[in-house]
Amino acid sequence: MVSLICTLHDHRDDVNWCVFSASLLATCSADKTIRVYSTRDFSELPFSPLSGHGYVVHCCSFSPCGQYLASCSTDATTVIWLMDSGEIEAVLEHPGRSPVRVCAFSPDSVHLVSGASDGTLALWDFTTRSLLRTGGVTDSTLVACSFSPCGQLFVSGSTYGDLRVWNLELRQLHAEKNAHDLGVTCCQFAPQMQKGSGGNVTEFRLASCGQDSLLKIWSISHMPSTGCKMQLLRTLTGQTAPVLSCCFSADGQMLVSGSVDKSITVYEASQGTLLYTLSQHERYVTACAFSPTAPLIATGSMDKSVNVWRVEDGCSTLEAKFLPGEEEASSAGRREGEKMAGHSRLMASDWLEDDVSSWLREEGLDVLVDVFKANNIDGLELLALNKDILVTDLKIESVGLRGKLIRKIEELKMESMCTGVPDEYLCPITHELMRDPVIAADGYSYECEAIQSWIRTKNRSSPMTNLPLQTTLLTPNHTLKMAISRWKTSH
Numbered sequence: 001m002v003s004l005i006c007t008l009h010d011h012r013d014d015v016n017w018c019v020f021s022a023s024l025l026a027t028c029s030a031d032k033t034i035r036v037y038s039t040r041d042f043s044e045l046p047f048s049p050l051s052g053h054g055y056v057v058h059c060c061s062f063s064p065c066g067q068y069l070a071s072c073s074t075d076a077t078t079v080i081w082l083m084d085s086g087e088i089e090a091v092l093e094h095p096g097r098s099p100v101r102v103c104a105f106s107p108d109s110v111h112l113v114s115g116a117s118d119g120t121l122a123l124w125d126f127t128t129r130s131l132l133r134t135g136g137v138t139d140s141t142l143v144a145c146s147f148s149p150c151g152q153l154f155v156s157g158s159t160y161g162d163l164r165v166w167n168l169e170l171r172q173l174h175a176e177k178n179a180h181d182l183g184v185t186c187c188q189f190a191p192q193m194q195k196g197s198g199g200n201v202t203e204f205r206l207a208s209c210g211q212d213s214l215l216k217i218w219s220i221s222h223m224p225s226t227g228c229k230m231q232l233l234r235t236l237t238g239q240t241a242p243v244l245s246c247c248f249s250a251d252g253q254m255l256v257s258g259s260v261d262k263s264i265t266v267y268e269a270s271q272g273t274l275l276y277t278l279s280q281h282e283r284y285v286t287a288c289a290f291s292p293t294a295p296l297i298a299t300g301s302m303d304k305s306v307n308v309w310r311v312e313d314g315c316s317t318l319e320a321k322f323l324p325g326e327e328e329a330s331s332a333g334r335r336e337g338e339k340m341a342g343h344s345r346l347m348a349s350d351w352l353e354d355d356v357s358s359w360l361r362e363e364g365l366d367v368l369v370d371v372f373k374a375n376n377i378d379g380l381e382l383l384a385l386n387k388d389i390l391v392t393d394l395k396i397e398s399v400g401l402r403g404k405l406i407r408k409i410e411e412l413k414m415e416s417m418c419t420g421v422p423d424e425y426l427c428p429i430t431h432e433l434m435r436d437p438v439i440a441a442d443g444y445s446y447e448c449e450a451i452q453s454w455i456r457t458k459n460r461s462s463p464m465t466n467l468p469l470q471t472t473l474l475t476p477n478h479t480l481k482m483a484i485s486r487w488k489t490s491h
Contacts, residue, residue, distance in 0.1 A: 047086025115142030180210025258285030351379025
């Protein structure tokens with residue numbers, strides 16, 4: 001369920017873009033201003049509105065750490081704002097003085113890219129606020145741009161209808177001609193990436209939408225030695241007029257889009273299942289965004305309003321250890337499993353003591369059943385066993401028996417990798433199903449305890465990109481936690 005929680009009526013003209021940081025919501029408009037709100041209560045900040053552009057503001061983008069906001073305008077500039085004061089920190093003039101239609105930060109905050117009406121791209125070194133290089137396309141207006149999660153690639157979309165993949169040298173790696181008939185309107189990478197079967201291939205998902213009334217999900221495979229390959233995965237047809245904006249949720253599980261038909265659609269991203277259709281705006285829906293830290297969606301429209309929606313799927317408070325309904329679902333799933341031969345219907349981490357006993361008997365380890373029962377070993381404790389515990393605490397003296405048990409436990413841990421568990425539900429560090437997923441500064445989700453341990457011992461580098469983490473802030477990923485809970489109860 002999705003419910004409308006507030007409507008913001010502060011802009012005096014069309015709302016062109018909206019974007020969340022961890023604690024703020026920014027919107028920009030044809031009224032030449034940017035407005036900034038606290039996501040705590042959606043009150044406007046004291047320094048808002050931001051007035052520094054001379055013409056229409058088309059796009060705005062938060063830096064990953066949330067300290068800066070970039071906005072771009074028909075006045076041919078990209079302005080950098082400080083989010084602690086609302087002051088202008090820098091003004092980046094686009095080469096050729098063409099109207100700037102889109103801007104985007106790289107995930108590591110090192111780069112900023114801007115795209116203009118004359119088809120030019122400007123890649124900026126954000127650390128020095130200096131222009132690195134320019135490139136682009138001819139005879140087309142660039143209206144969409146998104147960096148890949150690794151920060152080494154970005155995709156641009158144009159009114160000509162093509163999607164193009166670029167590296168940081170502004171070398172074009174791939175061109176998907178006629179990706180959208182009559183023109184692309186928006187594109188965004190999913191926050192996650194994964195290594196392909198070849199080991200040195202990195203795979204991404206990209207959403208794009210256009211004047212053809214379609215929302216598309218693409219797979220982009222990147223191999224440094226051979227370039228990029230782009231493949232259409234799904235075409236979503238839930239709207240009846242041009243689709244103007246799209247955005248993935250922070251966990252990549254949901255995808256939202258806004259359309260000229262005044263509707264907002266929310267999809268389950270992996271299968272493309274339409275979950276919700278929302279109708280509240282009176283004119284075209286031009287912008288949409290997911291919050292990275294809360295189950296919230298913001299949508300902007302030509303009716304001059306911004307609506308904020310809450311995705312209710314059991315999510316009532318950010319602080320809850322279990323989301324409402326989630327605990328019941330988990331226990332219901334457990335009862336279901338108990339009726340159906342115990343552990344065979346559950347993940348090992350959810351096993352009760354009796355499930356562990358059943359597993360021991362199936363593996364020919366009957367001699368250990370009484371020992372495990374006496375020590376109240378359930379699924380979580382089983383997975384945590386090691387040789388020291390077996391010797392010191394459980395007093396298992398047989399070397400052969402200890403070795404066999406350890407091997408069986410390791411096999412059990414790996415089962416999730418080959419029994420249909422979606423990759424996005426597995427922690428990239430432990431490769432086990434996540435119980436308490438959190439989002440790190442690199443945009444990836446990890447098991448909370450695992451990433452905390454990693455940060456303490458790995459000098460704050462990202463486990464996925466090996467780049468420094470800009471912050472050690474970890475945000476609960478409630479959407480992913482709900483998805484895992486639903487998956488567990490249905491398997």
